[in-house]
Amino acid sequence: MxxxxxxxxxxxxxxxxxxxxxxxxxxxxxxxxxxxxxxxxxxxxxxxxxxxxxxxxxxxxxxxxxxxxxxxxAPENLLHVTGDNLPRLAWHIGNRHTPCQIEPDRLLIQRDHVIHDMLVQIGATVHEVVEPFTPEGGAYGHGRTHGHSH
Structure with missing residues (x-):
């Protein structure tokens, strides 16, 4: 039943x-x-x-x-991003409207081979991990961001 x-x-x-x-x-x-x-x-x-x-x-x-x-x-497939200039790497991720979990010594993003390759090209170290993902919310205090129509 x-x-x-x-x-x-x-x-x-x-x-x-x-x-x-x-x-x-x-x-x-x-x-x-x-x-x-x-x-x-x-x-x-x-x-x-x-x-x-x-x-x-x-x-x-x-x-x-x-x-x-x-x-x-829940744990999911992510990219663990580190590098000498984490704010610069975060800017490039944000410029592509990619959700990002920002921590003091690393960034976490969903797996994407295009973003992976771009980050490596600009000097990031990138590893695949499986972890829970809790990215930053929208610029106005909550929710998710979508496109440029803020």
Whole structure:
């Protein structure tokens, strides 16, 4: 017998009380409005948000019965970028509107052979890794960036 999904139609950037489950999603999977998902313990959810939302690692979906399901950034295929001039490398990545996780001693981006080759050509050291990906949000404090229509 198929389980009827429980509806989750509220998203919060952090839990308000204990969480009752977790769901691991990659970066692309954390950008949604309406989708059926399954928690790590097998609970079926119908996420039905009012608008397309970028779910953050550590945020929660609130179920219709009040329980909260925590969002976890799942490991995914990334490029680990280092170099002598990290701000310059970050600028080139940003100039291509590529999501980027910025840390003091490295940058993480999704695997892309064109960006990989460009970074190596301008002096970066690039390695493939599998890790959770939590890139910077938009320039105005939240969300994702898309194109030049800020």
């Amino acid at each position: 198929t389980q009827t999904p429980i509806i989750a139609n509220v998203y919060r950037s952090h839990p308000h009380g204990p969480v009752s489950g977790k769901i691991a999603l990659d970066y692309d999977g954390r950008f949604l409005r309406r989708k059926t998902l399954t928690t790590d313990d097998g609970l079926s959810l119908l996420v039905d948000l009012a608008k397309t939302t970028s779910l953050d690692h550590g945020g929660v979906l609130v179920l219709e019965d009040g329980r909260q399901v925590e969002i976890i950034a």
